[in-house]
Amino acid sequence: MASLLSFSLPNLIKASSSTTATTTSTPPTLDQKFGRKGIKFTESGDVPVVELTVRNGSSVRLRIPDGLVTSYKPKVYWKDDGFEEVLCTVPGGTDSIKGGIGLVLNDVSEPGSKGSPLCTSEWVVKDVDSDSIDALQVELGCTCGNLDINYIVSLYPLSMVTAVVVKNNGRKAVNLTSAILSHFKFKSRRGSAIQGLKGCSYRAHPPLSSSFGILSPAEAMKPEPSGWFSFGSESEIKEDSWTVEDELYTILRNKLSRVYTAPPMERLKRIYNTPPTKYETIDQGSGLIFRVIRMGYDDIYLASPGSLSQKYGKDYFICTGPASMLVPVVVNPGEGWRGAQLQKAMTMACTVLFSPSFTPQTSINPIKHLNSIHPSRPSNLCHYGNKKDFTLLALASSSYTPINVDYLEREFSGHGVSFAEIGDSCVVRMGLENGSIASLMLPSGLITSYKAPMWHGGMLEVLHTSVSKGEENIGAIVQGGISVCFKCGNDDGVSWSPSIWALHDENNRTFEMQVELISRDSEDMVEVKYIVTLQSDVLSSELVFSNLKPSTLQLMGSFISHLTVSTPDATYAVGLEGSNYFSRPPFMSDFSIIPPVFGQTNATGSIQSWGQTTLKGLLSNLGVRGQKDATESKQEEEIEGEENDNYAQLTEKMSRIYTSAPRSFTVIDRGRRNSVVVGREGLDEIYMFSPGSNHEWYSKYAYVCVGPSAMLKPIILGPGGTWRGMQYLHNPNL
Numbered sequence: 001m002a003s004l005l006s007f008s009l010p011n012l013i014k015a016s017s018s019t020t021a022t023t024t025s026t027p028p029t030l031d032q033k034f035g036r037k038g039i040k041f042t043e044s045g046d047v048p049v050v051e052l053t054v055r056n057g058s059s060v061r062l063r064i065p066d067g068l069v070t071s072y073k074p075k076v077y078w079k080d081d082g083f084e085e086v087l088c089t090v091p092g093g094t095d096s097i098k099g100g101i102g103l104v105l106n107d108v109s110e111p112g113s114k115g116s117p118l119c120t121s122e123w124v125v126k127d128v129d130s131d132s133i134d135a136l137q138v139e140l141g142c143t144c145g146n147l148d149i150n151y152i153v154s155l156y157p158l159s160m161v162t163a164v165v166v167k168n169n170g171r172k173a174v175n176l177t178s179a180i181l182s183h184f185k186f187k188s189r190r191g192s193a194i195q196g197l198k199g200c201s202y203r204a205h206p207p208l209s210s211s212f213g214i215l216s217p218a219e220a221m222k223p224e225p226s227g228w229f230s231f232g233s234e235s236e237i238k239e240d241s242w243t244v245e246d247e248l249y250t251i252l253r254n255k256l257s258r259v260y261t262a263p264p265m266e267r268l269k270r271i272y273n274t275p276p277t278k279y280e281t282i283d284q285g286s287g288l289i290f291r292v293i294r295m296g297y298d299d300i301y302l303a304s305p306g307s308l309s310q311k312y313g314k315d316y317f318i319c320t321g322p323a324s325m326l327v328p329v330v331v332n333p334g335e336g337w338r339g340a341q342l343q344k345a346m347t348m349a350c351t352v353l354f355s356p357s358f359t360p361q362t363s364i365n366p367i368k369h370l371n372s373i374h375p376s377r378p379s380n381l382c383h384y385g386n387k388k389d390f391t392l393l394a395l396a397s398s399s400y401t402p403i404n405v406d407y408l409e410r411e412f413s414g415h416g417v418s419f420a421e422i423g424d425s426c427v428v429r430m431g432l433e434n435g436s437i438a439s440l441m442l443p444s445g446l447i448t449s450y451k452a453p454m455w456h457g458g459m460l461e462v463l464h465t466s467v468s469k470g471e472e473n474i475g476a477i478v479q480g481g482i483s484v485c486f487k488c489g490n491d492d493g494v495s496w497s498p499s500i501w502a503l504h505d506e507n508n509r510t511f512e513m514q515v516e517l518i519s520r521d522s523e524d525m526v527e528v529k530y531i532v533t534l535q536s537d538v539l540s541s542e543l544v545f546s547n548l549k550p551s552t553l554q555l556m557g558s559f560i561s562h563l564t565v566s567t568p569d570a571t572y573a574v575g576l577e578g579s580n581y582f583s584r585p586p587f588m589s590d591f592s593i594i595p596p597v598f599g600q601t602n603a604t605g606s607i608q609s610w611g612q613t614t615l616k617g618l619l620s621n622l623g624v625r626g627q628k629d630a631t632e633s634k635q636e637e638e639i640e641g642e643e644n645d646n647y648a649q650l651t652e653k654m655s656r657i658y659t660s661a662p663r664s665f666t667v668i669d670r671g672r673r674n675s676v677v678v679g680r681e682g683l684d685e686i687y688m689f690s691p692g693s694n695h696e697w698y699s700k701y702a703y704v705c706v707g708p709s710a711m712l713k714p715i716i717l718g719p720g721g722t723w724r725g726m727q728y729l730h731n732p733n734l
Contacts, residue, residue, distance in 0.1 A: 034125055037580065037660045038133035045095050050125075052136040052155040055578045055662065057083060060155045066121045067140055067151050068212050069101035072160060074345040076288065084288065086345070088185035088317035090214060099183040099317070102212040103151055103164055108328050109175045118176075119144040121211065123151060132684075133578055133660050146170030147331075163295075163340035168331040175330055179208050179301055179323035180341045182292075186316040187285020189309065194250040194302060194320070196279030197260055203242050205259040207301060208325060214312060215305060215319065220257035224306045249282070252318055255306025261299035264327055275300050280346075281320065289346040294322030296339030301325065403442055408503065416513055417506060423476070428503070430513040430534045435459055436731075438513075438534045445501040445517055445530055446591055447482035450539045452731040460674055462539075462729065464564035464703035466593055480703070482727075483591040484543055486557030488526060488717070496521045497557075498528040499590075511536055525549045540728035545717060553717040558587060558687045558709030559727040561678070566671025567702055568650045569693035575665035577646035579658045579686075582712060586655040586689050587705075595691045595701055650704050653692035657711055661686045664730075667704065671697070674733050680708035682725035687711065 030041035030048060040051045044063070049070075053059040061071035073083040089099035106115030119142055126141035137154040146169045154161040162180050186192045206217035242263050266272040278293040279300065294300065303319040305312075322341050331337045405421040420427045426442040437459075439449040450462040465480040489495035498519035505516040517530040529544040547553045565571045586594050643658070664679035665686075680686070689705035696702070708727050717723050 030125065034128045036128065036130060038130060038136050039128050039138065047095055050138055052138065052153070053133075054136055054155055054157050055133045056157045058155065058157055059083070060153065060160055062138060062153055063097070064123055064125065064140065066211065067103055067123045067153075068097060069153065069162065070097055070099075072101070072343075074158060074160075076345070084286065086185060086288065086290070088183040088214070088312075088315060090312050092212070096211070098212050098214045100212060101162055101180065101182045101321075102210060103162070104177075104179045104181060104208040104210045104323075105149070105164065105166075106177045106208065107174060108177055109173070115177055115208075117209075118147065118149065126150065132662050134662050147174065159342055159344040161340060161342045163338060165336060165338045166331055167336040168333055171333050173330055173332045175328035176337070177208060177323075177325055177328050178297070178339060179299075179321055179325065180297075180339070181207065181210070181213065181301065181319055181321040181323075182341070182343065183214055183317050183319050184281055184283070184290065186283045186318065189253045189306075189316045191282075191284025192252040192304065192316060192318065193282045193284075194252065194279055195248065195282055196276055197245045197250055197300070197302075198248050199273070200245050200260045200275045200300075201242050201263055201266075201273070202245055202258045202260040203240070203263075204257060205301075205325065206257055207303060207319065208323065213319070214317065215257075215303060215308070219308065220303050222255075222308075224255040224308075250302070252302075252304040253306070255304060255308060257303040259299050259301055259323065259325055261326060267327065274298070281318065291342075291344045291346060292320065292322075293342040293344070294339075295341070296337065297322035297324050297341075298327060299323040299325050417515075428515055430515065430532075432511065432513065432534060432536055434536045436534060436536060436539075438532070438539055440515065440532055441478065442503060442517070443500045444478075444591075445484065445499075445519075446478060447532065447539075447541065448478060449481070450729065452537070452539075453734060454674060455733045460672070460733075461564055462676060462731070464562040464593070466700050479591050479593050480562040481591065482539075482541055482559065482561045482707075483589060484530060484541065484557070484559055485587065485589040485591075486528075486543065486545075486555055488545065488553045488555045490549065490551050490553055496526060498530075501530060504529065526553065537731045537734055538728050540726060542724065542726040545723045547717045547719060547721050550719050552719065555715040555717060555723065556710055558685075558711060559680075559683075559707035559725075560587060560589065560592065560687070560705060561707050561727065561729065562593060562703045562705050563667055563676055564703050565667075565669040567693055567695075567697045568690045568704055570669060570671035571650045571690075571704055572668045572670070573648045573650060573665060573688065573706075574646065574668055575662055576643045576648060576658060576686075579643045579661040581640055581643060581656040581658045583640045584655055584657055584711070587687060587711075592705075593691075593700065593703065595695070650688075650690040651693045653690060655689045656687075657709060658686040658688060659684065659712065666732075667706065677730035677732055678706050679728045679730060680726065681728075682723065683708035683710050685709045685712055 035041050038053050042049055042051065048064045050062050050064060051059060052062070056075045058074045059071070060069060062069050069087065070089050071085060072087050073085050075082050076084040087100050089097050092098040105118045107118055108115040122142050123140035124142065125138065127139040129137045135154065135156050137152060140151040142149050148167040148169060150165040152161070152163045152165070164178065164180070166176065168174050204221070206221045207213055207215070209217055245260070260275045262272050262274055278291055281290045281292065283289070299322070301319070301321055301323040305317065309316050322339065324339070329337050403426045405419050405426050408419045408426065416431045418429045420429070425444065427439055427448075428442060429437065429439045431437045435451070435453045437449065437451040438447060440447045447463065448465045451459045452462055454460045463481050465478065468477045468479070485497075487495050487497040501517035501519050503515070504518035507514045512533060512535050514531060514533045517532075519528045519530070520526065525548045527546040527548065531542040531544070533540045533542070541559060545555060586592065588594065663681070664677050666675050666677050668675040685708065687705070687707050687709040691701045691703070708725065715723055
């Protein structure tokens with residue numbers, strides 16, 4: 001968690017840029033301390049702000065001291081630049097702004113009190129987080145008396161979330177009224193409406209007083225001036241009169257200020273009707289719909305200015321959001337309360353406009369606790385029935401015990417699993433009823449084949465494997481497929497790589513088969529499990545490192561998948577736009593397929609083994625103070641560029657590591673008319689290699705190489721710690 005950094009001293013920031021020569025150090029700027037890809041700290045006047053921009057270009061602008069969201073531009077299809085400002089803001093005075101999205105939080109603990117605003121204009125940055133640049137989050141915090149308050153703003157490709165978390169550290173209960181109010185900008189007064197409130201009780205009510213509200217409570221309740229559009233205005237409804245919304249669409253062209261909720265007396269009953277958890281704002285002028293979802297709040301506030309909107313400009317606007325206004329929230333000593341609002345952009349023609357597979361996260365927990373799971377990857381890798389809880393072979397170490405294929409066949413064959421002896425190796429074959437087949441070799445752990453059903457009804461090999469004649473007494477050499485190439489090392493510079501695997505367990509069901517391999521170092525202090533799971537449309541490979549040493553380990557390496565293609569010239573990587581990349585020599589391992597002339601002609605330099613050079617260099621510096629800063633500085637200098645093509649053709653020779661990459665992307669082969677979704681968990685980088693297109697189609701070098709990796713930044717595994725990393729290949733061609 002990042003330490004607090006106050007924004008209440010703007011002169012401190014100015015002083016950092018005018019430091020004299022005698023000053024030995026300066027405080028880090030906001031961008032230096034918290035900035036990262038997609039999260040940028042700047043200043044507007046003397047007010048610090050943070051800008052969030054996700055991969056598809058959707059952005060949010062947040063003023064830090066008062067926590068006011070002044071801009072939200074989701075991606076839309078009808079504008080040339082692809083983005084539409086949806087929030088209404090107006091100048092409010094010296095360095096102040098009204099409108100946008102803001103938090104109201106009042107303490108009404110004293111009997112008869114109208115409420116005293118809590119200090120929500122003194123926010124400091126508490127933490128930032130990101131999931132690549134597909135989900136970004138800023139967490140602000142402040143302390144007001146015995147209350148710790150966190151305000152969290154999260155941005156996703158098609159939605160944003162604002163959340164508040166309150167913790168009572170005092171000895172008395174605290175009563176709070178609160179609201180998260182959004183000022184949406186509409187194209188015109190006509191065509192503005194709300195859908196989803198039919199059947200809900202409401203009454204006229206002023207908004208909670210705030211510093212950012214465009215309409216004050218008095219203005220919101222002021223009757224509509226007489227005119228053509230004043231008929232049916234809110235002035236006809238008494239403030240203490242409850243009404244039930246009987247219209248499917250609540251028209252917002254007239255002036256109104258309402259709270260939709262269950263009447264307080266109704267809440268005393270055992271069963272009563274609550275307001276909906278979600279509703280939709282409709283702007284026919286722009287064709288944009290926003291779905292608003294409330295969490296933790298009991299009420300919905302809704303206001304429209306009517307003809308009064310002309311006072312603030314040509315655009316019409318409404319104010320709405322979740323609230324707890326009529327019945328305060330009680331926060332007991334030592335307990336907490338949280339409330340949140342999610343806003344998801346849609347259109348009137350299609351509910352999910354830009355990405356049908358995208359599901360916005362609605363959790364208000366920090367991003368590092370979110371589990372963004374691809375809808376087609378295996379969601380549960382636990383062991384199922386017929387478990388054999390014992391090791392079948394001597395655990396692999398520096399010595400190797402020959403494989404007893406007859407024993408494996410006798411104990412584990414059947415139910416779609418079979419074993420075959422080839423020389424000194426054993427091939428494990430898994431097959432499902434839908435035709436999906438995967439084969440892996442022991443003791444190397446190399447996955448040599450993944451045949452998946454296609455849209456045309458046939459089967460297609462996904463992996464590229466090469467078999468060549470070896471030297472005398474060595475036998476055939478098998479390369480390609482899917483391999484795991486990881487090394488670990490400690491402070492003493494001793495490194496070890498799991499390269500000899502023993503079958504530890506197998507589990508199978510009708511729709512899933514799983515094989516678990518195991519490897520240990522010679523001291524039995526590092527244990528690695530390799531779990532291969534075959535499902536109807538997914539092949540996943542998972543590594544589990546367990547550090548039994550009393551010292552820290554560093555892990556480096558990569559999953560390496562050779563995907564067979566017609567030719568790299570017809571192959572495209574889709575979804576990497578906005579990712580940074582580093583040019584590196586190709587990854588060399590016993591299973592790598594690299595053209596012999598690649599190192600001579602590739603601008604990245606001569607071919608070398610990362611496992612022998614990069615890891616050795618990093619391990620030699622273990623424990624050296626300041627290594628982290630030096631490594632990060634070196635990485636910044638080595639950034640080659642940013643991927644600016646969302647449909648990148650892999651024609652040219654390339655060997656790169658992508659950072660800030662999405663958790664999954666797609667490799668499309670137009671020659672064979674198929675595609676593969678490559679996903680990852682537990683690893684932050686993507687390795688990609690293309691041998692280029694100067695080779696024959698469907699030949700030994702008709703492939704591209706991809707895989708999640710940890711080569712730029714090693715994985716730190718503390719004493720007794722466990723780390724999991726996964727790659728999955730999803731077949732979307734069914």
